[in-house]
């Protein structure tokens with residue numbers, strides 16, 4: 001663990017590392033869950049040349065099995081709104097719109113939820129710039145991630161991002177290879193964009209040194225997805241966001257989705273696997289809150305789940321054609 005005297009973080013990084021330390025001391029649930037995280041079981045598989053880990057994390061059951069249909073959401077109090085949060089939960093203001101909270105049900109050794117101060121719906125179209133700026137403010141030591149309202153966000157009614165420490169998600173070591181495995185590389189709005197298919201994940205990687213250019217390129221991908229899916233709502237997606245101070249570039253990985261939960265999630269009895277893939281899982285750390293799933297999941301199960309929740313090779317090809325046609 002890094003200590004408070006560690007000087008490598010950005011100013012915001014230092015503030016939120018101190019916040020975690022403080023919350024673990026003053027908030028019993030938080031301290032217990034972070035201590036327990038140190039002893040959670042995990043195991044590792046290699047699918048093709050990529051690493052996928054399993055983490056047996058019982059504290060995540062509420063989130064993994066969250067009911068996110070409109071009725072369930074309307075019948076519960078929003079746990080991200082200030083008036084409903086535990087009294088012990090403290091935050092750090094990032095800017096006038098967002099507050100950083102420690103996630104009390106961690107997956108990462110340092111895990112945060114960055115919530116909008118107002119109760120507004122989860123959506124990325126008008127908030128991507130905020131995400132890119134947040135990545136810059138947190139620097140090289142954190143990944144910022146986003147789960148769409150129908151694709152893993154357990155509070156689809158309250159806009160938020162999450163952040164975790166670098167060095168945890170296997171996909172971080174695979175981005176260079178994923179670029180090489182891209183079926184196409186396009187220059188869009190002064191960014192480089194890779195339409196990558198690594199055999200089981202379909203990802204659009206967008207990289208650039210100007211946030212508004214990345215926003216423009218992402219907007220083209222978003223509009224193309226809506227056209228191909230024939231929807232005017234947000235297409236199913238998750239995003240991982242990184243910033244490199246050395247190159248001064250933001251990189252986002254847009255994880256394209258065919259569906260949120262795989263068929264095995266809805267099975268009954270021994271055929272059920274409670275795995276609800278979102279950004280972290282598809283970044284290479286799959287969370288199984290139940291021990292039975294952790295014990296029985298095989299590499300074939302994982303491969304099938306990934307293939308099922310990502311779109312087809314053909315879809316990625318169509319998307320790349322659609323975006324190209326706009327340039």
Ligand SMILES: [Zn+2]
Pocket residue numbers: 078079080081118119120157158
């Ligand atoms: Zn709320």
